[in-house]
Amino acid sequence: MTRRPYARLTDVARAAGVSLSTASRALAEPDLVLPATRSRIQDAVARLGYVPHGAARALASRRSRTIGAVVPTLENPIFATSIQTLHQRIASAGYTLLVGSHGYDLDAEVQVVSALVERGVDGVLLVGLDHSPELYRLLAKAAIPFEITWATDPSRIHYSLGFSNRLAAASVAQHLMELRHREFAMISGETTSNDRARERVAGVREALAAHGLELPAHRVLEIPFSIAAARAALGRLLDAGERFTALVCGNDVLALGALLEAAARGIAVPHQLSVTGFDDIELASEFSPALTTIHLPVADIGHIAAERMLTRIGGGEVPRLHEIPVHLVVRASTAPPPRINERVRNSTKSGGRLPSRAAVRTGRR
Amino acid sequence: MTRRPYARLTDVARAAGVSLSTASRALAEPDLVLPATRSRIQDAVARLGYVPHGAARALASRRSRTIGAVVPTLENPIFATSIQTLHQRIASAGYTLLVGSHGYDLDAEVQVVSALVERGVDGVLLVGLDHSPELYRLLAKAAIPFEITWATDPSRIHYSLGFSNRLAAASVAQHLMELRHREFAMISGETTSNDRARERVAGVREALAAHGLELPAHRVLEIPFSIAAARAALGRLLDAGERFTALVCGNDVLALGALLEAAARGIAVPHQLSVTGFDDIELASEFSPALTTIHLPVADIGHIAAERMLTRIGGGEVPRLHEIPVHLVVRASTAPPPRINERVRNSTKSGGRLPSRAAVRTGRR
């Protein structure tokens, strides 16, 4: 006789001397089965090493017990961390996590989501508000609950969990203005198809405008999220002779790059130049100078997103919009601007690696 | 009449005026179907917005077209990056990625893998050789191909893709010895249930031993992989009065922590203390001083792992052991040891934040 390599529920049922239906119930709804019967079935399960067949279960029950999460990239530690906590939470509820990344390409994202829909995920987690209309159509057609994270949808059309990137960025600008900075520059991620980056730039602009200040376009550089790109960007800004005392960065990775470049050029942070980040990754507080940044409760986002999604899948209701608190953390990378003669001077054509000639250390603030 | 929310293959078949089997074939093996028929079916697919039902397909075909990857943590950028490339490669082959993480807990790993097996993944990717016996049993019973990454299995019992952590670590020690260092200390990740960390410590020990040098147990600190922990560890080593001129770190994150702590204590790297890392994350080359470390082709690992797994799932054969080249990258964090009177002195009970009194800058090497 040919033994199959694995046991089916039918085999368990036969071994326990019950019908298939009873065996199924014993596993799904133990209360509906007499304790004696139940334990016979559980014995059989253990003895045969029975492992339920997910696909069969999904097909019959129309629920896959999987959740899909799509992020721009796992290389940004904030996404990696939140995916991590998300996974932990849903795993403990018996769900599995399907992940996808698209590298900030909205068309690629549609492909990824479509693969998830095909797999019959019970819910989808998205990052931000910028998505292809086709993606929204796909999700609507499949009637799969989805949720926007890392941003809030003020219109409440979609379920969202996050914070206002605009307001948070504005508070950074506010802090800098209170320090009496009046000349700003910004290094941002690409704003096309990235609403978070766009909102952060807008937030800074608005806050400045409210005080009659400007953030001219040529002082806003949009670059890939990498340390090397950020270093190069600060270099370009400086080499172009821009005179600013505060540099707002779109996230901590970019800010770190700026800090590194400033150090390499002998520019003292914060005395000659104030630098801010966004996210509060671990390095932000450990680096020297420690980075003034916006603290995000990264792990909480994964956890709450899991919670909300599980509730909705279970037929429960959650508020359309869940705002999580974020706040400015002032550390050592910001200080009042230097007096005029202590400002960072644009370096010469010699390659920009020279320390500013006007560099003079100011006292501690 | 009640319309279903989505189209089934039966609906497509009816719309195209063919049988279910033909429709199925048209999608799976287009060559077996007459071009005219095929295009009628494709029209119907497009018109109805048909999306195949993954679970049904998996049930009928006994292949889920999903691959599971289990890593210790996504917070380490090397895992995040390799998962990223892995995803890209398998997605382009029509596969979906199920991820799991276990936080260096082997029992938790069994749970995660068991969830993947239940989902019927076609293959599983694991990190390292240290796993619960139960995990191996589970995978064997389900007859699912799996692969070890980030380490090689010299016994060739399992399929593995990686490099010798031991040899790589030894080459770091070798470099340091060539610089004439004789007093070593090491900051490692926890070695229990982490063969990579264990092998790296062993590699350093062996290399030293070959030259009659020792790495005493009290100079090896095992800590969690975080910058803060690494800073504290170096502090403890120093405060304990250990005298060493070379600090080998288990990975770049730990090395970064050490660099930061050294800077905070006014210890000049590399002139007073040489520090090495392992992994070559982006920051390693951008940081100042740039870190001497082992370069790993992180993206390649994800890519090759995907390739090998897809081949095996497709019934193909690959070598049991795939060794990828890694190499030492010498940068600015290592130099010959200082002369005796320039050594780092153990700081006093005052908290260890004072620069070493004996600190004297040596010239460039």
Place this chain on the structure above:
DNA sequence: ACTCTTGATGAAAGCGCTTTCATCCAAGGA
């Protein structure tokens, strides 16, 4: 002209499970 291939298509049997719906039996009510 007749059988033999060959290639395209269709019919139908599951894949392993969930989920009505029906059945049975013991206890409670009249």
Place this chain on the structure above:
DNA sequence: TCCTTGGATGAAAGCGCTTTCATCAAGAGT
């Protein structure tokens, strides 16, 4: 004592697809 009620169980119908296997033309071979 008979009938009702409800709890436990079983029978059976799918869930949407893949995959033999059978069928049927139409061209090839003799």
